[in-house]
Amino acid sequence: MRKMNILAIESSCDETACAIVKDGTEVLSNIVATQIAEHRLYGGVVPEIASRRHAECIYQVAESALAEANCTLNDVDAIAVTYAPGLIGALLVGISFAKGLALSADIPLVPVHHIAGHIAANYISHPDLEPPYLCLVVSGGHSHIVEVLDRTRYRVVGRTHDDAAGECFDKVARTIGYEYPGGKFIDAAAKIGNPDAYKFPHPKVDGCEYDFSFSGLKTAVINLVHNSVQKGQSLVREDVAASFQRTVCEILVGKTMKAAEDLGYKKIALAGGVSANSGVRNSLAEACKKRGYDLYMPDLKYCGDNAAMIGCQGYYDYLAGKRADQTLNGIATLSLEKISEI
Ligand code: KG4
Ligand code: ZN
Helix, strand or coil, X not given: CCCCEEEEEECCCCEEEEEEEECCCEEEXXXXXXXXXXXXXXXXXXXXXXXXXXXXXXXXXXXXXXHHCCCCHHHCCEEEEEEECCCHHHHHHHHHHHHHXXXXXXXXXXXXXXXXXXXXXXXXXXXXXXXXXXXEEECCCCEEEEEEEECCEEEEEXXXXXXXXXXXXXXXXXXXXXXXXXXXXXHHHHCCCCCCCCCCCCCCCCCCCCCECCHHHHHHHHHHHHXXXXXXXXXXXXXXXXXXXXXXXXXXXXXXXXXXHHHCCCEEEEECHHHHCHHHHHHHHHHHHHHCCEEECCCHHHCCCCCHHHHHHHHHHHHCCCCECCCCCCCCCCCHHHHHHC
16 A cells, blocks of 8 residues: 655644654654643743734644654645544634645645544554543543544543643642643652652542542642642642642552453553643553553653644554545534544
């Protein structure tokens, strides 16, 4: 079969990213222009700023991706673009750019779901990974336990009722004085701190036993910090970070193992920005080893938002016949199950 090069575009949040991916899993280039420094001034992503920055740099990011892969548009067989979920203005920049390229170069356009892309990051790092498997997806905006039925169909068996795991990391980080996005600072601090220093609650969640709730845990940390300030007591923030991270790991790993056991999965994957967390990686690895499950995790460079994962998923979506035309629009919220019906 002829080799297939995909030019992939990702602009759903605060990274403008383009990649060239060959046959799904061979990453020829992967350029990510991050806006984090600018949003940090405001303690979180400012949607209007995100859209403007995407518009300013997308052309150059795409040019760099082509140059690094030693390609021109003539070598590109399809364009894959994230169309949902995400910040609508941010998504629209990538979508408009992708539509323009597809029209001018007369090549097919493939719409890709951002979370499906995060899951696909695992195929880049582990080309041997074959569905079905169970995937824990933990990012800044989503926390899901997903049955990956095949490369383009999913069943979400657990979801968060409030904050996403990454959001919780970032809010706790801010409470103990780390800059946005604080997940990686918590990760680093947790390596030094004492995970037994504080006992945080495991939230009770009504409904499905694989669902998550992180707002109670976040509030428990905020209350601990406020109480100690009021009493004039000092807290060792590394200890707070370590105790918090340990609790998050227990929740995430506990629910994933329960779902795997109940639903009969022995193949587990991890995806999303929080999959870079060393505590989550280690605890999941330990739990899987204990049960004899195979565990797949993306390389660290493919954990956060990037376009290589979109190019990878775009390839499988292309093979499954998914195409978009010039009417393609961004969708702020769209479940993985909804795209499985298409
Ligand atoms: O998947 P992602 O890059 O963007 C979304 O799609 O939301 O995830 C970003 C999230 C942020 O909340 C960030 O703090 C978190 O991933 N994150 C981490 C780590 N690296 C990134 N959280 C915990 N530990 C890390 N090492
Ligand atoms: Zn993401």
